[in-house]
Amino acid sequence: MRTVSFSSPDVQKKMNQDFVCVAVNTEGDPSAGSSQAHAPADRAGQCAPGIGNQNVQMIFMTPDRRIFHTASGFHDAKALEREMEFAEDLFEKIQKSPRLAERVVREDHHDQMIKAGYSPQTLQRASQLVSPFGRLQAGITGFPRTSQPSRSDMPINIFARKTEQTRMLDYQFSQKYPMLAWDQFEENPRLLVGEAVTAFASGNASGGRIGGDSPRNVSASQGSGGQRSR
Amino acid sequence: MRRQTVMTLLLLLPVTAGHSRAADQPFREWLDNTGTYAVRAQLIAEKSNGQQVTLALESGKQVTLPLRRLSRGDRDYVAAQELAPAEAVAESQLVRGIQWQDDLDEAGRVAAAGPSPTDDRPIMCFRALGDLSGFM
Numbered sequence: 001m002r003t004v005s006f007s008s009p010d011v012q013k014k015m016n017q018d019f020v021c022v023a024v025n026t027e028g029d030p031s032a033g034s035s036q037a038h039a040p041a042d043r044a045g046q047c048a049p050g051i052g053n054q055n056v057q058m059i060f061m062t063p064d065r066r067i068f069h070t071a072s073g074f075h076d077a078k079a080l081e082r083e084m085e086f087a088e089d090l091f092e093k094i095q096k097s098p099r100l101a102e103r104v105v106r107e108d109h110h111d112q113m114i115k116a117g118y119s120p121q122t123l124q125r126a127s128q129l130v131s132p133f134g135r136l137q138a139g140i141t142g143f144p145r146t147s148q149p150s151r152s153d154m155p156i157n158i159f160a161r162k163t164e165q166t167r168m169l170d171y172q173f174s175q176k177y178p179m180l181a182w183d184q185f186e187e188n189p190r191l192l193v194g195e196a197v198t199a200f201a202s203g204n205a206s207g208g209r210i211g212g213d214s215p216r217n218v219s220a221s222q223g224s225g226g227q228r229s230r
Numbered sequence: 231m232r233r234q235t236v237m238t239l240l241l242l243l244p245v246t247a248g249h250s251r252a253a254d255q256p257f258r259e260w261l262d263n264t265g266t267y268a269v270r271a272q273l274i275a276e277k278s279n280g281q282q283v284t285l286a287l288e289s290g291k292q293v294t295l296p297l298r299r300l301s302r303g304d305r306d307y308v309a310a311q312e313l314a315p316a317e318a319v320a321e322s323q324l325v326r327g328i329q330w331q332d333d334l335d336e337a338g339r340v341a342a343a344g345p346s347p348t349d350d351r352p353i354m355c356f357r358a359l360g361d362l363s364g365f366m
Contacts, residue, residue: 001358006328015328019354022337023330023362032359054359061353063341065334068352084354091352182334182355189357 001056001074008077014084019060026055031189049079050166054193060087065182068094068105070173070192073166086112105178113171126168127175169194255311257288261301273311283308292329330362 005011015021026032033054053072058080060069068090071083090108094101113123173192177185185191255273262268271285274292284294297305331337337353344350356362 001356012328015354018351020337020341020351021328021330021354021356022332022334023356023358024334025361026357026359027361056356056358059355059357061355063338063350063353065338065353087352087354095348095350 001080005075005077005080011077011080014081018084018088026189029189031193048163049074049076050163053166053169057192058083060091061182062091062094066101066179067177067182067185068101068179069109070170072170072192073163102178106175109171109174123171126172260285260304263299263301265301273308
């Protein structure tokens with residue numbers, strides 16, 4: 001994303017004008033995956049949308065650091081612009097009705113998914129797959145089981161399936177933890193990224209590896225069609 | 231004289247609109263109104279009817295601060311510069327790419343630094359494995 005999406009003049013302009021941007025390095029965080037290490041000058045590899053959701057997340061917050069939108073995994077410039085536009089509209093609504101913020105977050109994300117073609121039944125099923133709603137209020141004593149929708153809801157193509165899975169995890173997070181405080185999120189990022197630990201592979205890396213040593217699941221990025229990583 | 235950024239002590243505000251100075255402004259030493267802190271930076275813009283100025287540090291980071299927090303000499307220097315179209319601000323920002331804040335605390339301050347809550351901006355946090363300017 002650094003090499004491809006953030007170098008887009010349109011993305012840069014929108015980030016600078018409409019958002020206050022900050023980068024957080026998750027190196028050392030057990031919820032982060034692992035990746036081949038790319039230098040800024042490395043050539044970008046191919047990547048499908050949503051790939052690497054353990055390794056990269058765009059997290060949109062209010063100035064008092066409450067999370068109202070997330071976009072996990074790789075997003076190309078156009079996809080990132082769409083996420084920023086959604087976040088901008090949602091932030092405006094939150095500003096107008098701060099007391100209704102949680103409801104607005106849930107409803108807007110639900111509407112976004114409906115517009116994207118998901119059925120209400122699929123979304124309801126996805127919402128029920130996450131752990132009980134009272135977990136957060138109870139103090140988050142363990143990692144939630146962020147299950148995925150059934151395979152029948154997912155595309156056959158493995159990369160398209162991963163894209164959908166990541167999108168669904170973002171949706172589930174919005175429904176379960178609307179306006180979650182950043183500090184609470186940082187105590188347990190698996191609320192968003194799930195329990196898997198992915199390894200991100202690319203053939204164009206000039207460094208060694210970065211992140212965890214023992215990935216349990218592997219999300220290969222190379223040759224995944226059309227998109228580029230970093 | 232201690233070389234420390236004036237801006238760490240001051241309110242950080244985003245660059246939005248206003249009058250931009252010429253793009254070829256030189257880097258120079260800026261002194262705060264107490265004479266204690268100095269920073270080397272380039273004048274980028276003034277806004278809020280001349281009540282605030284935006285400086286670009288040598289690192290490329292931009293900060294906006296109240297004009298009153300600058301030394302008398304620096305305020306005179308700002309007043310002596312020629313105005314340029316406000317659009318130059320956006321162009322200048324693009325040349326430097328994305329304005330990344332140093333950390334979330336700073337991002338929160340900048341995001342809430344508008345004159346009223348309706349002027350607040352959302353924070354966009356790029357949470358990623360690796361260093362933006364290094365290996366990622």
